[in-house]
Amino acid sequence: MTIDFILDGADVSCRARATDRLSDVLAQEFPKACVGSDCRAGRCGRCVVLMDGKLALACLVPAFRVRGAEIVSPRAYARTEEGESVAAGFERAGVATCEFCTPQRILIAGLLLEEAAGADDRRILEAMQTVQCRCVEPSALVEGVRAAVELRSARKWPHAR
Amino acid sequence: MRVSEIFTPTSLIETLGLLRKHEDALLWAGGTEILRLRVARRPELPPTIVSLDKVPELRAIGRSDRALDLGAMSSLAQLSALGEGAVPEALAEAAAGVGTEGLRNLATLGGNLLGRERFGDLFPALACLDAIAEFRSASGSRWMAVGRLAGRDRKPLIPTGEILVRVRVPFDPWDLSLVRKIGYPLWPAADSGLFTCLARAAKGSLYEFRAALGGPLFLRDRETETELIGKRLPLQRRDIESARASWRNRFEEDGVGAPWIERFLAAVDESFDALRAGASR
Amino acid sequence: MPASKLADAATTPLSELRVPGMLHVVAVRSPVPRGALLGVELPRLGKDCRAVLASDIPGRNQVSSFGVAVPLLASNRVRYRGEAVALLVGPDLEALEELRDRTSVLVEEEAPFLDFGRFSSDQVLARRALRLGDSELAFSVASRIVEGDFEVGSQEHWYAEPQGAFAGFDYDKLLVVCGTQWPYHVRDTVAGALGVPPAEIIVRPGPAGPHLDGRIWYPSLMAAQAALAAWLSRRTVRFILPREEDFRVSPKRARYRASYRAALDGESNLSALEVSLALNVGAYGPLAEELVARACLGAQGVYACPNLSVKGYAVSTDTPPLGSLAGLGDAQSNFAMERIAERAAAASGSDPVEWRARNLLRKGSATPTGTPFGQTWPFDELAAALRRMSDFDRKRASFSLADRAGGAEGPWRGIGIAFARQLSGAFVGGSVPNSYSVEVELDKELSLSIRSSAVPGSASVERIWRESAAAMLALDPSDVTLEPPATGDAPNSGPSVLSRNVTIVASLIERACATVKRRRFREPLPIVARSTARVANPVTWTSDGAEGAPFEDAALGGAVVEIELDAWSLEPRATGIWLAVAPGRLHDERHARRSLENAAVLALSQCAWERLDPAPEGLGVEAYAGYRLMPLTAVPPIGIEFIPEGRRAPARGIGELPFDCVPAAFANAVSLAAGIDIDALPVEGELVAERIRPT
Structure with a gap:
């Protein structure tokens, strides 16, 4: 078909x-x-x-x-502004995901950033569980998403502290 | 290799017509369980598939004061996303615990409820909630209690020639709503299942009590539940012991394996503990 | 195929690497575990497909690994279900899969060897023994004897991407890309298979992801298969396994069994050990020698034992080759010894940490080769850190009081401690030379290039290399580039295993930079300097013992694991992990912390979640469907502390310590919680339930 x-x-x-x-x-x-x-x-x-x-x-x-x-x-998403800001957050937090799962992780993190309530640690890991790659420890993923949230709010509210 | 023919009806009437014409057609809801278990590049599938995703009647979600109506094609993610208060807690919790997010966006209520090999996680929750399911066939519509989708052999009993349209879940207030997933959380296997216990107290007594475990088999015994109803709270040790013995006997008589009986009893123990903790508050 | 097309081969997943006109490969595999191969009946292949059989191989039909040869394609015998007997090459992958399904492999089946509990001498691929003092005498005068039988199961690496390789012509050379830990091994295997000089082959390592030492030699086999297909069809090919096929046929961790007897003297100290251990290394046993050597050297853990008798066997069975997974055999023996330590402490009424401190290998104590131990490990500081972080003493006392037998209410909890050492990065098996080189070049623009075939595996390792080189030569790290680790351009830096990237390779880079620094203002630029480490083989094995000093520069680490038994399933679930490690000189603390944390997660997953059914004669779809990794949401908080060792301590390999000490700490915790001895890993709730619930 x-x-x-x-x-x-x-x-x-x-x-x-x-x-x-x-x-x-x-x-x-x-x-x-x-x-x-x-x-x-x-x-x-x-x-x-x-x-x-x-x-x-x-x-x-x-x-x-x-x-x-x-x-x-995921590759295309990673090239969007949203994707790039997540990647910047990951980099700031020193998250070393591998070549195989980085775009997928960025996509999932991007979706988490859209969530109105704001994701807690468990929610972040829950969502990241869709990708089963052993390259990175869970705490790094949480830190990465947190850093991405901070970066994004700093961009939205550049004068807020 | 055989190529399946796909029909994508856009109304319930059209779907029923197709079902009459192709009795052996595979009804495709989310399809996640069908594809998950066939790892070949080209999955072996029946010659006729009826895809249900474009049938609006199966997608509707509505609510009244008394009950929530969920179209059979509602995704599991939708169920957990309806929000606190909009879905009975036990159902939301059961839905949120199925697989991973990438799966829950695809998997459906109908597909989970009508698993052929095992009971999906929603089954015990819906059975305890006294949910009823509407099935349609060419000859009309009928409602049946979700719990009746388990046969006397405690295995799934799937109606044929009919289609699950929606599930009606009553809103009842529960003092205890306990959901426990058993086994590996990310995908089902022979040793996984879900336990649900609902209880309500009135005037210091147990007014309502339901406990069910779904997995390869469905474990529930209404007679034992009835025996508990009306007992003073907190439950006396002898009431609990008698209920445990009654469940054990009933399940043993039906040839349920010891590990599943132990899991069920450990789960009701936890439920009794939670009840006690609730009562003492 | 111009090489420029593959400029980003080092970072592109194999499944995304493709060129126009590329052919695919599927393998026809043995349907039975053992037998004489009578023939392969192929269907009509059509003009654009071809088959490759063992008889088509122009060169050597083998990949050699640590002195063992594994055939690239079975020629007259098959040794495991899933062994490749032929390759089908063509442009359409689905068409190839259909052709494969219509191919018959004719085998005269024989009864396979599957059990390694009982084995005959012709199944023994490698044996190692250690003997020190007089253990018989020590046992005869022992005041107490502690015993145990231990088992560690087979496990799967669960790669980020299944194994595979890409091969194609780059002008007059054959270019091979695969996710390998050892590019030169790939090159030599491919050259051997094609019967061409090694210089005709260029290997560019692709990303390997978290390989857990599963990419030491198997990528060489797949690369040689892909190269054969490319060579014979004169086209570019990509051969990549579907995950389910990879699960069934690629190597897994070797299964381990050991019987321990420990003699305690009048002060309840360890006076002798008798250990008999066996590793099931599957068909061919490509890492047999190294695994068994390490398991033997690890048999006494971190403890001094004046009288020792260790016998180790690598046993071949007719299962897919079994070998390394996060470590090469040390972890399993350490698990056994730490369980013995726990029992010895309990039997003598000692505190578990205090018993360990008393029996620790100290400067001057005899190592299993007889050489005196040359280091002083900061054990007391390390143990104190662990106790403090985890609140070990209070929790242990409180959890010990729960009376399970008396029907105490759950949840039952436990806490356990264990220690381990990681040897320096040299191979100890005996036959693999330990020789590695790196090269650096300072050019006229004052940019430094590092050339090494070591596969960094992570951006952090690359950064460590660049930053330490920059610091040596007072350059900005951005002026240091790391050339792609292709064979030919980069010198052979050996396999990237056993934390070598941050020990041996990092120190070779520093040494080469030191040479450049010395010559900097005496010679014109560019200056090229190469440094080579010829690590004398640290151990020489004899028929009943060994000589040498394998324990030099070993790093010490410890772990505490706290667990809770699930109230219903009795599955043990970790609620906390604490690690303390003496890393020597730390290149990058954040990197080290993250690596340790990740390793702890993987080790825990192996202890509590990952079970491969004990019927390895052919892993089927069920084993694949049933294989479970620890969910991210089940990972407990992990605390890590580094114990400083003074400024002159070298950078030690520490990445494997969690694999060595978390399992025993976990088993000690479960044993405490359940009130039974947990001597087999992984631990399953059903097993715990069977043993503690009276039937």
């Missing part, structure tokens, strides 16, 4: 079997999006994307569900 959807802001179209996983479709047809398809079991989180604004494990999404959807890849 032909699947039309929006990927990282662009209208795209490709042919795939209806029951192919979104992660495989992205990995094969749209390599520039750099979405992995490792475990195909919803575990490793290398395939997380934003699907219609929500975090989704692309290996659990069949192609037939993607028609008309808006998909944002």
Whole structure:
């Protein structure tokens, strides 16, 4: 079947079997999006994307569900202003995530920053658990998100102290 | 390799028509459990799939003073996001504990409730909450208690030829709402499940008490619960011992394995402790 | 394929590395654990696909690791379920997978060796023994004997990205990219397989992620397979395993069993140890020698023992090769010895810390090779820090009082302490030379380049290297560049294991910079200086003992773990971890703290969550589905303190200490909470339940 959807802001179209996983479709047809398809079991989180604004494990999404959807890849998100400010927060906190999970972590942290209530430590770890990479200790992730929050509020309210 | 044919109905009537025509069709709600358990690049799937995501009747969420109506295609993330007070606490807690966030945005109430191999985490919570489910078929609509989706063998009993439209969850005030996840939190396995206990006191006595555990089997015994109702609070040791013995006998008679009975009893012990702590406040 | 296309190979995940026209590879694997390979029946492959069999290999069909050869493709025998017997190469990965599913591997099946509890001498791939004093005599006069049988299970690395490799032609050279800890090993294996001089191959290490020592030799095997496919098809190929396949066929941690007997003298001090230990190293046992040597040297932990008899065996079974996971065999023996220490303290009514202090290896005490120990470890300071941070004494006393047998109410809690040492970064197995080099060049613009094949693995390590070089030469760190660690350009700096990046490599960089500094105003720029460490093999093994000084520069560390048993499942859940470490000279405290914290999380996950079913004859989808990592939300708070050792102390390797001491501290805590001896890891609630709940 032909699947039309929006990927990282662009209208795209490709042919795939209806029951192919979104992660495989992205990995094969749209390599520039750099979405992995490792475990195909919803575990490793290398395939997380934003699907219609929500975090989704692309290996659990069949192609037939993607028609008309808006998909944002972690790499593309990391290049947005929001993504860059999260990355700056991570850097300030000295969070050393690896090459494999950094964009996904930035995406998740970015979503946490949008949450009205403000995420507590448990909420941060809860959300980060979607990605199972062993490269970084939980306390660093919490510090990274906290630093990103501070940076963002400093930008919004430059005169506040 | 066989290619599945996908139907994407846009109304309930159309869905029922498709179901009549394709009796063996696989109803695709969130699909997370279907794909999670098939790790091949090309998952083996039935020839016909009916995708339910474009059926508006299955997505509706409504509430009255007495109950909350949840469309079967509500995502688990939606349930926990409705907010404090909008969803019975036990249900919100059960939904929030399923898998990871990237999964909860995809997985649905219907899919979780109608697992074929095991009871999803929402099942014991909804059963305890006395939720009822509306099933539709070509011949009409019927409501049934969620608890009846467990067979006499304590395994899932999934109606065929019908479609789960919505679940109605009554708003009852609970003095105790205890939810405990068993086993690995991030994805289900043979040793995982969820326990729920709800209790309400009135005039110093236990007015209502429900306890259920879902996993590979469904553990609940209404007779034991009835025996406890009306007892003075705090419960006497002999009341607790008698209830424990009654649960144990009932489950043993049904051939439930010792580890699950122990888990259930440990969980009710915790519930009794919580009740006592609540009573002493 | 122009090399510029792969300019960012060092930071790009393999799955994202691709060039137009690239071919893919899938492996056809043995369906049975052992037998004679009779043939491979291939379906019609079509004109754009080809198969690679062992007979197609132009050079050597092997990857050699620590003196052991592992075939790249099985030729006449298969040794484990999942061993590669053929490769299929073609442009369409899905088509290849379908072809693979239609391929038959014909094997005359034989009964496999799977149990390493009983083994025959022809299964023993390596044996090591240590003998000191007269243990028989010591046992005959012992006032008390403490015993135990210990087990540590097999475990999975759970890489950030599954194993794989990329191979393609870069003008006249073959370029190989893979996430390896040892680029020169990849190069030599690939060159050997293709039968070409090593200089014809350029290896650029890709990101390896948190590899937990699972990328020492296996990337060389996959790189050689990818290179064969590229060589024979004259095209660029990428070979990457799906995660589930990686889980089934790539190496896991070796399983460990040991029987300990300890003799205590009249003062309840350790007077003798008799240890018999075995490691299941699976098929071929590529790290057998090093693992068993380290397990033997680690058998007495951090304690002095004047009479010692240790026998260690690396046993081959017909499972996928089993080997290293966060450490090369030290951790398992340390777990056993720390459990013995706990028991010895209990048996003699001593405080567990006080018993350990009394028996600690001190300056002048004999090490297992007979050489006197040359260091003074700051044990008292370290133990005091641990007790203070964790409130150890009060908690231990209070948790000990809970009377489980009498039906005391839960939650049952426990706290445990353990100590360990990490040896310096040299190999001790006997046959691998310890020789490493780095090169630096100061150019006319006063920029310094560092060339090393060591894989830094993290930005922090890169920073440590750059900053220490800059400090030596009074440069700004931004004027120091680290050249990509490709073979050919960079000298062989050995494998990046055992914390060597911050010990050996960092000190080689400093030495090379010191040479540049000396020549700085005497010679014209550019100045190139190379420094090489030829670490004399610290141990020489004989048939019943060893000589040398393997314990030189060992770092000491300790851990306290506090746990609670889940009220229903009795699963132990950590509620706190505290680490104290004597790191010698610290390059970067934040980096060290973070590495230790991460290692503590991983070690805890291994103790309490990660179980591989004990039926390793073929890990199936069930084992994969059932493999659980510790959820982030279950990680307890972790406290870390560094114990200073004086200004002249060298930088010591400390990254593995949590893997060495957290398991025993955890088991000691669970033992206290449950009132039973926990002598096997990982610990599961069901096991605890079986043993403490009367049936």
